[in-house]
Amino acid sequence: MGSLLLVLPYFSLxxxxxLLFHFTSKSFSLCNPHDSSALLQFKNSFFVNTSSKxxxxxxxxxxxxxxxxxxxxxxxxxxxxxxxxxxxxNHVIGLDISCNNLQGELHPNxxxxxxxxxxxxxxxxxxxxISSLPVSIGxxxxxxxxxxxxxxxxxxxxxQISHLSKLVSLDLSINSVMDLNPFTWKKFIQNATNLGELxxxxxxxxxxxxxxxSMLKNLSSSLVSLSLSDTRLQGYLSSDILTLPNLQTLDLxxxxxxxxxxxxxxxxxxxxxLDLxxxTFSxxxxxxxxxxxxxxxxxxxxxxxxxxxxxxxWNLTQLTYLNLARNNxxxxxxxxxxxxxxxxxxxxxxxxxxxxIPNVFENLIKLxxxxxxxxxxxxxxxxxxxxxxxxxxxxxxxxxxxxxxxHWCYYLPSLLHLDLIDNHLTGFIGNFSTHSLESLSLSxxxxxxxxxxxxxxxxxxxxxxxxxxxxxxxxxxxQFSTLKNLNFLNLSHNSALSINIDGKAKFLAPLPSLNVLxxxxxxxxxxxxxWFPKKLLNSWKNIEHIDLSFNKxxxxxxxxxxxxxxxxxxxxxxxxxxxxxxxxxxxxQVLNLAxxxxxxxxxxxxxxxxxxxxxxxxxxxxxxxxxxxxxKQNPFVTIKLNDNQLEGxxxxxxxxxxxxxxxxxxxxxxxxxxxNWLETLQVLxxxxxxxxxxxxxxxxxxxxxxxPTLTIFDISHNNLSGPLPTSCxxxxxxxxxxxxxxIGPQYIGMQNYYIDSVVVVMKGFSMExxxxxxxxxxxxxxxxMxxxxxxHEIGELISLIGLNLSNNEITGNIPQSLxxxxxxxxxxxxxxxxxxxxxxxxxxxxxxxxxxxSQNHLEGIIPKGKQFDTFGNSSYDGNAxxxxxPLSKSCVNEEDQPPMSTSKDEEEESGFGWKAVATGYVxxxxxxxxxxxxxxxxxxxxxxxxxxxxxxxxxxxxTHKRVNxxxx
Numbered sequence: 011m012g013s014l015l016l017v018l019p020y021f022s023l024x025x026x027x028x029l030l031f032h033f034t035s036k037s038f039s040l041c042n043p044h045d046s047s048a049l050l051q052f053k054n055s056f057f058v059n060t061s062s063k064x065x066x067x068x069x070x071x072x073x074x075x076x077x078x079x080x081x082x083x084x085x086x087x088x089x090x091x092x093x094x095x096x097x098x099x100n101h102v103i104g105l106d107i108s109c110n111n112l113q114g115e116l117h118p119n120x121x122x123x124x125x126x127x128x129x130x131x132x133x134x135x136x137x138x139x140i141s142s143l144p145v146s147i148g149x150x151x152x153x154x155x156x157x158x159x160x161x162x163x164x165x166x167x168x169x170q171i172s173h174l175s176k177l178v179s180l181d182l183s184i185n186s187v188m189d190l191n192p193f194t195w196k197k198f199i200q201n202a203t204n205l206g207e208l209x210x211x212x213x214x215x216x217x218x219x220x221x222x223x224s225m226l227k228n229l230s231s232s233l234v235s236l237s238l239s240d241t242r243l244q245g246y247l248s249s250d251i252l253t254l255p256n257l258q259t260l261d262l263x264x265x266x267x268x269x270x271x272x273x274x275x276x277x278x279x280x281x282x283x284l285d286l287x288x289x290t291f292s293x294x295x296x297x298x299x300x301x302x303x304x305x306x307x308x309x310x311x312x313x314x315x316x317x318x319x320x321x322x323x324w325n326l327t328q329l330t331y332l333n334l335a336r337n338n339x340x341x342x343x344x345x346x347x348x349x350x351x352x353x354x355x356x357x358x359x360x361x362x363x364x365x366x367i368p369n370v371f372e373n374l375i376k377l378x379x380x381x382x383x384x385x386x387x388x389x390x391x392x393x394x395x396x397x398x399x400x401x402x403x404x405x406x407x408x409x410x411x412x413x414x415x416x417h418w419c420y421y422l423p424s425l426l427h428l429d430l431i432d433n434h435l436t437g438f439i440g441n442f443s444t445h446s447l448e449s450l451s452l453s454x455x456x457x458x459x460x461x462x463x464x465x466x467x468x469x470x471x472x473x474x475x476x477x478x479x480x481x482x483x484x485x486x487x488x489q490f491s492t493l494k495n496l497n498f499l500n501l502s503h504n505s506a507l508s509i510n511i512d513g514k515a516k517f518l519a520p521l522p523s524l525n526v527l528x529x530x531x532x533x534x535x536x537x538x539x540x541w542f543p544k545k546l547l548n549s550w551k552n553i554e555h556i557d558l559s560f561n562k563x564x565x566x567x568x569x570x571x572x573x574x575x576x577x578x579x580x581x582x583x584x585x586x587x588x589x590x591x592x593x594x595x596x597x598x599q600v601l602n603l604a605x606x607x608x609x610x611x612x613x614x615x616x617x618x619x620x621x622x623x624x625x626x627x628x629x630x631x632x633x634x635x636x637x638x639x640x641x642k643q644n645p646f647v648t649i650k651l652n653d654n655q656l657e658g659x660x661x662x663x664x665x666x667x668x669x670x671x672x673x674x675x676x677x678x679x680x681x682x683x684x685x686n687w688l689e690t691l692q693v694l695x696x697x698x699x700x701x702x703x704x705x706x707x708x709x710x711x712x713x714x715x716x717x718p719t720l721t722i723f724d725i726s727h728n729n730l731s732g733p734l735p736t737s738c739x740x741x742x743x744x745x746x747x748x749x750x751x752x753i754g755p756q757y758i759g760m761q762n763y764y765i766d767s768v769v770v771v772m773k774g775f776s777m778e779x780x781x782x783x784x785x786x787x788x789x790x791x792x793x794x795m796x797x798x799x800x801x802h803e804i805g806e807l808i809s810l811i812g813l814n815l816s817n818n819e820i821t822g823n824i825p826q827s828l829x830x831x832x833x834x835x836x837x838x839x840x841x842x843x844x845x846x847x848x849x850x851x852x853x854x855x856x857x858x859x860x861x862x863x864s865q866n867h868l869e870g871i872i873p874k875g876k877q878f879d880t881f882g883n884s885s886y887d888g889n890a891x892x893x894x895x896p897l898s899k900s901c902v903n904e905e906d907q908p909p910m911s912t913s914k915d916e917e918e919e920s921g922f923g924w925k926a927v928a929t930g931y932v933x934x935x936x937x938x939x940x941x942x943x944x945x946x947x948x949x950x951x952x953x954x955x956x957x958x959x960x961x962x963x964x965x966x967x968x969t970h971k972r973v974n975x976x977x978x
Contacts, residue, residue, distance in 0.1 A: 041087035041095060045102040048121035049087055053078045055121075056114040059137075077107050094130070101127035108134040108157065116163070118144035130155040134181070138163055143188070148173035157181040159209065163188050167213070172197040178204055183211035183237065190215050190241075192222060199225045206232050211239040211261070220245035220268050230254050239285070240264035249273045259283040263309070266290050277301045287311040287333065297322045309333040311357065316340065324349050335359040335381065342366075343382075348373040359405065360384030367411075371395045381405040383429070391416050391430075400424055407431035407451070415440065415452075430455065431475065439479075442468060449473035453500065461485045461507060466492050473498040477528070482506040496521055500528040502557065509534050526555040530578065534558070537565035538584075555763065558582070559602065567608070570595040576763050580604040580626065588613055600624040600764050604650070607631060612651070614639045617663065623647045624764050628674065630654055635661070636675070642666045648759050648766055652676040652698065660685050669693060671759045672766055672782075676700040676724065684708045684730060689716035689738075695758050696722040696768055696782065700790065707732030716741040721758070722768060722782070724790040726814065733798040734791065734820070745787050745807040758782040772812060773836045773860035788812035792838065795819060800839075805830040816862065817841040824868075829854050836860035844868055848892075853878050861885045868892050871901050 058076060077091035087102065088095035094104030102125050116122075116138040123146035131153060139162035147156075148170025155178060164187040171194065174180075180202070182188065190213050199205075220243055226233060227250055234256055244267035252260065253273055262268065263285045270291055277298040282305060292314035300322025302308075306329060316338035324346035330353060340362040348370035350356075356374075359381045366389040367382065380395075383405045390413040395401065401422060407429050414437035419428055421443045429451040438459035439452065447468050453475045460483035465474065471493050477500045487509055490496065501507065509532060538558070553571050557578040566586045570577050574595050580602045587610030588603075599621045608630040616625060617639035628650045635658035636651060646667040652674040659682040664673070670691050681703040688694065689710050697720060708730060710716040717723075720742055759766035759782065769778045770788055779786065787809045796818040804813070805827025812835060813828075820842040828837070829851035837855075840862040847870035848863065858877045862885055869891035872878070879895075886892050893901040 040100050041093075042099070042101050045095075045125055045127075046087040048124045049090070049093070049102065049105075050081060050083060051121040053081050055117065056112040059111050059113055075109050077110050078112070096127065099127070101125075103127050103152075104130040106130070106132040108132045108136070110136055112136040112138075114138070114140075116141040116144060116161075118146045120144070120146070123147065123149045126150065127152055129153060132157040133161060134159045136161050143167055143171070143182075145170045147171055150174065151176070153177060155179045159183045159185070161185060165189065166191060167194055169194045169197055172201045175201045176204065177202045178232075179207035180205065181207070181209040182213055183209040183239075186212040186214075186240075188213045190218065192218050195222065196225065199228060203229070204232055205229050207235040208233070209235070209237045210241055211237050213241055216242035216244065218243065220247040220270075223251055224248045226251055226254070231256065233257055235259035237261040238265070243268045245269070253277055253279055255279060257281060258304075261285040262289070264288040272296050273298050278303075280304050283307040285309045286313065289313050291315060294318075295320055295323065299323050300325045302326060303328065305329060306352075307331040310337065311335040313337055319344065321346060326350070327352065329353060330376075331355045333357040334361065336384075337361055339363065343368050343387075345370055350374065351376070353377055355379040357381040358385070360408075363387060365389075367392050367406075369394050375400070377401060378424075379403040379405075382409070384408040387411060389413075391419075393418065403427040403429075405429040406433065409433055411435060413437075420444065426470075428452075438462075439476075439481075445469055447471055449498075451475040452479055453477040455479055458482070463489070466490070468493065469495070471496055472523075475500040476504070477501060478503040480504065480506065484508045484510055486510045491521065494521065495523055497523045497525040497552070499524065499526065502528045502530040502532065505531065505533050507532060523552055525552050527553065528555070528557040529561070530557045531560040534561040534563060536563065538563050538568050557763065567592075567603070570598075573597055575621070576600045578602045578763065580606070582606055584608055586610070592616075596620065598622050600762075602626040602764060603630065605629040609633070611635075612637055612656075617641065617644070619644075621645060623669070626650045626764075628652045628654070632656060634658075636664075636680075637661065638663055640664055640666045643668075646670050648672040648764075650674040652678065652769075654678055656680060658682075662687065664688065665690055667691065672696040672768070674698040674768060676702070676769075678702055680704070684725070686710055686738075689741075691717075693719055695719050695744075695784070696766075698722065698724045698768060699728070700724045701727040704728040704730055706730065708735035708738060710735065710738035710741060718743040720744065721784065721787045722770065723788070724770065726771070726790045726792040726794065728794055730791075731795040731797070734796050734801055734815070736801040736803055739789075739801060739803050739807070742807055745789075745809050747809070756784045758784055770812070771814060774838070774862065785809070786811060788814075790814040792816040792818070797821065799823070800825050800828075802827040804828065807831065809833055812836045814838040815842070819843060821845070823847075824849055824852075824863075826851055828852060831855060832857070834858055838862040839866065841865040847871070848873055864888045872897065 058078060080091045087093055088100065092105060092107045093102055095101065096103045105128060123144065126149065128150050129152050131150065134157045141163055142165030143158065143163050145168040147168065151173055153174050154176050156174065159181045163185040167182065167188055167190045190210065195218055226236065233254055235258060237259065239261045240263070243265045247268055247270040249271050253276065258280050260281060260283065266289055268289060272295065274296045275298050278301040281302050284302070284305060284307065287309040288311065290313060294317040295315055297320045299320060303326065305326050308329060308331065311333045312335070314337065318341045319334070319339055321344070324344065327349055329350050332350065332353060335357045336359065338361065342365035343358065343363050345368045347368060351373050353374055354376050355378060360383060363385040364387065367387055369392050371377070371392060371394040378400050379402060387409040389411065391406065391411055393416055395418060402424055403426060408431070411433040412435065415430065415435055417440065420440045423444050423446055425444065426446055426448045428447060431451045432454045435455040435457060437457065439457055439462045441462055441464040445468055448470050449472060457479045459481065461481050466489045472495050474496065481504045485507060490499070509529065551573055553574060555576040556574065557576070559578045559580040559582070561582055563582040563584065565584065567579065567584050567589060569589055569591045572594055575597055576599060578600065581604070584606040585608065588608065590613065593613055593615035596619050598619055601622065601624065604626045609632065611634035612627065612632050614637045616622065617637040618641050623645045624647060626648065632654040633656065636656055638661040640646070640661065640663040644667055647669055648671065649667070650672065653676070656678040657680060660680060665687050668691060671693055673694060674696065676698045677700065679702065683706045684704055686709055688697065692715065694717065704725065705728070717738060718741060721744055766782055767778055767780050768782055769776060771790060788811055792814045797820065799822030800815065800820060802825045805825065808830060810831050811833055816838045822844065823846035824839065824844060826849050829849060832855065834855050835857050837858060844866040846868065848868055850873045853873050853876045856876060861881050864884065864886060865888035868889040872886060872892055872894040874895065881896065883896050886897060893899045
């Protein structure tokens with residue numbers, strides 16, 4: 011009994027402890043209550059959108075986790091998802107609620123910043139888009155890891171972030187409206203002495219000079235990863251940053267205003283990842299690149315590097331990714347490439363490499379992606395690639411490769427993407443025995459033969475481009491219904507290929523993913539209404555692009571799908587009115603119905619479409635007025651309604667088209683004054699109003715903002731009158747300044763899937779410019795009733811290529827200033843009332859290949875030399891007082907005129923030069939004879955009045971009247 015009494019206290023104590031432990035575990039939280047409360051308040055300050063999906067651009071966030079859904083009151087917060095506690099103090103030291111889709115404001119007074127023991131905080135991939143980074147972040151002084159990437163934060167990064175002196179890792183990347191100023195940068199780098207990882211991609215650092223990055227040398231012992239992609243850095247970057255002794259990851263891509271000199275020696279660092287792509291770095295890659303023996307990822311794509319690739323680069327045998335695309339590297343692709351046996355991706359595209367593709371692929375057994383596009387490679391595609399059972403993507407477009415497509419392209423089981431566009435490949439397209447292909451692009455080659463039916467077995471195919479491949483035979487279109495994943499289909503420019511459309515088969519119905527359909531420039535017949543039933547188009551929600559232009563389609567226009575963006579149906583035989591249902595397709599960006607037989611009125615709704623930039627309805631039979639509903643801030647770039655039967659005045663709402671570059675309303679029945687209110691369109695380059703019923707005088711404002719960018723000005727064949735429009739010509743800035751420093755050809759109005767063209771009268775012939783060069787400048791004011799003299803200001807338009815003032819009532823002399831038009835190729839001043847001599851200085855127009863001065867009252871000797879020796883009689887017909895070559899009428903003493911002792915200036919100053927004397931004598935004799943004959947024998951006083959008008963350049967009142975009309 012005594013022994014029992016001795017044991018009982020110990021048993022009681024043990025039982026008490028067990029009960030106490032049980033009680034506390036059920037009733038009290040191990041988590042610090044202050045921290046638990048702070049977390050719950052933080053959670054409740056946000057909305058969690060559980061219905062939305064993560065952004066596709068978030069590879070680290072494949073799905074939302076919604077961790078805060080597990081946070082419940084009266085539970086141990088240390089067991090909540092994303093929460094980590096200290097084992098001793100029970101304080102929250104880690105919080106990871108990334109990819110939680112929190113939405114709301116990250117407020118400066120948030121209870122989050124009361125968790126003073128936090129060491130690791132990850133809020134990445136949430137939506138704080140109405141927030142700045144609070145200054146309270148500086149209160150979390152224990153933080154070693156902070157990740158706020160992809161949170162849509164905005165505003166300045168507060169200087170208080172420098173209080174986080176224990177930081178080892180900081181990630182503020184992909185917050186593109188966040189700014190980092192030099193003061194905060196300097197203070198942060200000085201304090202964060204243990205920083206090993208710094209990710210600031212897409213943060214605005216434009217106020218920080220590249221030289222300020224040299225402060226990172228203070229972190230030389232700790233910095234392992236540095237990523238500053240697309241931070242708008244500018245200035246010179248010291249090469250010391252590239253040689254930090256412990257740096258393993260460096261990304262400076264997408265900083266086009268940043269310059270750097272790559273180290274030429276002592277570059278033996280542990281770098282594994284180096285990305286300098288999408289900058290403007292230039293020069294040659296130094297041989298020191300070969301010292302980065304640990305490098306696995308190297309990209310210098312889209313820079314201005316050139317020359318030969320240093321042989322030392324091929325010593326980097328650890329490389330798995332190599333991208334040298336879009337630079338100016340040249341020479342042959344070295345066979346030393348075979349040493350990079352670990353490569354999985356190689357991109358040498360769009361450089362200046364030449365020669366054959368080297369036979370190196372037996373060694374590159376891990377290669378998955380090979381891109382050699384856009385070079386000058388010749389010869390066949392190597393058969394050695396067949397050893398690569400792992401090859402996924404092969405891109406060889408835009409080269410000069412020849413011979414046939416290798417057989418392995420048809421059976422390689424891993425191949426998903428094959429792109430051989432724009433080469434010289436020949437032969438047939440073989441039969442595909444592999445069904446893995448997802449994209450097949452063979453367009454613009456010299457292939458031939460029948461369309462391969464084995465393509466219809468490629469169940470995974472999403473993109474098929476066989477345009478311009480000379481294919482022939484018959485394709486039953488309903489067979490494409492087997493390709494249920496197809497979103498891009500281009501069979502254009504195969505005129506020998508017969509596409510059989512079964513009117514009963516709704517062949518597009520089983521293609522719900524189709525996004526682009528291009529069957530243009532083929533020989534397709536039939537009525538389109540059989541192809542696109544109304545029910546189908548209403549349910550065809552993914553289609554954005556339909557191009558059926560340049561075929562022989564008939565009947566009414568189809569009802570366009572509501573989501574359509576590009577509808578190209580030009581050059582067919584469509585008839586009837588435009589259906590009102592077109593007004594439902596308000597997402598249209600390009601509408602091309604040109605060159606058909608459509609009639610009726612143009613719907614007013616087209617002027618209200620918010621995205622429509624190209625409207626081409628030329629060469630139809632539309633009547634009525636032009637739509638008057640062009641709304642403000644519309645995106646129109648091209649409007650072409652020419653060659654119809656449109657009438658009425660021009661709508662003033664056209665002045666709202668402030669982005670307009672091309673306006674062609676020619677060859678209609680528009681009756682209005684000249685629309686000088688269009689001068690406010692600051693980017694208008696082509697204005698073509700020819701062959702209408704425009705009338706009255708032309709005046710432009712005297713400011714430099716009147717038609718400043720005009721390059722083609724055609725108002726010919728109207729009833730315009732008054733003096734030539736000097737006030738407009740004075741403002742043609744582009745014609746005055748030219749494009750002498752332009753590199754390479756540039757074109758007006760180039761858009762996706764649409765190329766602008768225009769019809770001009772060039773050297774007496776009507777021609778269509780399939781593409782409009784920005785350097786093509788011409789003025790055509792012909793066939794109007796302009797009067798007065800040619801303004802000397804025209805001589806300031808030094809870029810002018812063509813000038814046509816013919817068939818007007820222009821008087822006076824040909825101005826000497828025309829000789830300044832050094833680029834002029836044609837000049838037509840015919841059918842006017844010009845007098846005087848042809849300026850000899852016009853012989854300096856060395857590009858002039860067409861000249862028409864006929865049907866005027868010019869006189870004297872035709873200038874000789876240079877281009878003038880190439881013009882025939884027709885250039886001068888109807889000028890009775892001209893003489894000399896090429897006319898049969900020779901000039902008096904033309905060959906052997908004695909030299910005059912007085913200078914030309916003295917003769918002109920005194921008024922008694924030999925020309926004046928000879929002219930006076932000849933004119934007097936001719937005048938006497940003609941006067942006597944016409945007055946005394948014929949009694950025609952009107953002839954005398956007109957003669958005086960022409961000789962003395964005056965207008966005498968007579969009873970004769972000109973019949974007004976639209977002269978064409």
